[in-house]
Amino acid sequence: MFNKIPQILGLIVVLSSVVVTACNPFVAAKEPDQITVQLSWFHTAEFAGFYVADQKGYYADENLKVSLVAGGPEADPIAAVLDGQAQFGVAAGDALIRARAADQDVVAVSSIFRQSPxxxxxxxxxxxxxxxxxxxxxxxxxxxxxxxxxxxxxxxxxxxxxxxxxxxxxxxxxxxxxxxxxxxxxxxxxxxxxxxxxxxxxxxxxxxxxxxxxxxxGIEIYSNAIFTSGSTIREQPDLVERFIRATLKGYQYAIEHPEEIADLALKYDDTLDANLQSATMQAQIPLIDTGDAPIGTMDEEVWQITQDILLEQGIISTSVDLKTVYTNKFVEKAQ
The missing domain is CATH 3.40.190.10 (Periplasmic binding protein-like II)
Known part of the structure; x- marks a missing residue:
């Protein structure tokens, strides 16, 4: 009996600390990590997964507060990420290989479309x-x-x-x-x-x-790869993992509930045509979910095709190591 007293007292202390922490208004929850995403184009159903993750609380569940910045013809997502204006961006695969060829430290961590549109x-x-x-x-x-x-x-x-x-x-x-x-x-x-x-x-x-x-x-280039900087991957891998997990969860929801996407997209740009956004979402489902791999997964063959096109047209002069251009490890952790 008496030799159990220290264990009982220890349990009481632990439980008391939990109660005090839960009830103490001065013990603040951890502030969410602030993330900015520089999109490649104007707001549209193409970015449905981001909208779902934002509006359905998937980012909040990962303790993230995400700002989605519209792109356009003048936007440069790679520059935005390298300059620190954004932590993540969306860009075409050939742009990322060009960046790596110019010694710019960017890495694709997923792709919205698995098939070229x-x-x-x-x-x-x-x-x-x-x-x-x-x-x-x-x-x-x-x-x-x-x-x-x-x-x-x-x-x-x-x-x-x-x-x-x-x-x-x-x-x-x-x-x-x-x-x-x-x-x-x-x-x-x-x-x-x-x-x-x-x-x-x-x-x-x-x-x-x-x-x-x-x-x-036989022409495949990832049209909307999600990327970040190499330093973010090295220094904040947990941040990347949480962001990709929430974003892919958003795209999975969008695939399963396409009828909801137009209303979500209009929250970011109320000038969008709802009928067009609904039809767009339906049309892109087979591009996102090809059925032969988890959504967001990237294939080495596609990256090789991309590099071959750039070399053939003289846009880059030498090959880059494709293992430095992309990684699937965060998509795999999200499964």
Whole structure:
């Protein structure tokens, strides 16, 4: 009996400290870690997982307070992360390899889309049913210099199929609403569109269209990789793990409840078209969840294809070690 008294007293002390801590208003909970995410583009359903994680409390559950900064054509997520303005960013895979080739310490830790969304869009009643049919046609491109991530992938597809670019007339796309550039007759095909964006709008407008996916011809680049700095991974791996876990949980919810995403997206930009956002979410589900690996997982083959395109077009002069460009360890820990 008496030799149990120290154990009993110890238990009382522990329980008393727990009660005092729980009841003491001066013992503050740990402040949430502040995170800024620089998105690659304007607010849209593409970023549904971030919205869900924010609005459904998944970030809060990980003791994170996250600010989502809209991007756009002038945004530079890589610079924002390297300068410390953001802890995480969203960027195309080729941009991250270019950064590593320039000795910039950024690392992809997940990807929103596992399959490339990039397509060539034509009207269904045109005679363009395959890339070879583009010969002799006028095709819209994103930049007249054809140096954007969208254009270099299009050029990569042409090269892979032995289609001479000089046999095609290129004009910059000016009107990005649906199929307007096609119905106006200004071009017979438009390249570089996300299958979940302009083509979806075209279908909502009642247009019958044909899509040629770059991925069907062996061209794959991660269009929206989630990345951070190498120093953040080395110094704050727990922060990265918590952020990716909450974000992927958000994307899983978005896949399972696509009907909720438009309303969530409108909380970040109330000028968005709800019907378009709903249709966009539906269209991108097979790009996010390909069924052959957990969502967010990246494949070495895709990174190799990306690097090969950059080398072939002389955008980088030497290979980089792809193991320094990306890691799946945080996606794996989130499972």
């Amino acid at each position: 990039l397509v060539v869009m034509t009207l269904a009643d045109s005679d363009i049913q395959r890339p070879q049919d583009l010969v002799g046609k006028t095709v819209g491109v994103i930049s007249p210099n054809m140096d954007t991530t969208w254009d270099i992938q299009f050029l990569g597809m042409l090269k892979k199929l032995n289609i001479e670019p000089s046999a095609i007339t290129f004009v910059p796309i000016e009107d990005y609403h649906g199929a307007n550039e096609l119905t106006s007759g200004r071009m017979q095909a438009a390249s570089g569109f996300f299958s979940s964006n302009e083509p979806v709008q075209a279908q909502l407008d009642g247009q019958d269209i044909t899509l040629l996916f770059y991925s069907d011809y």
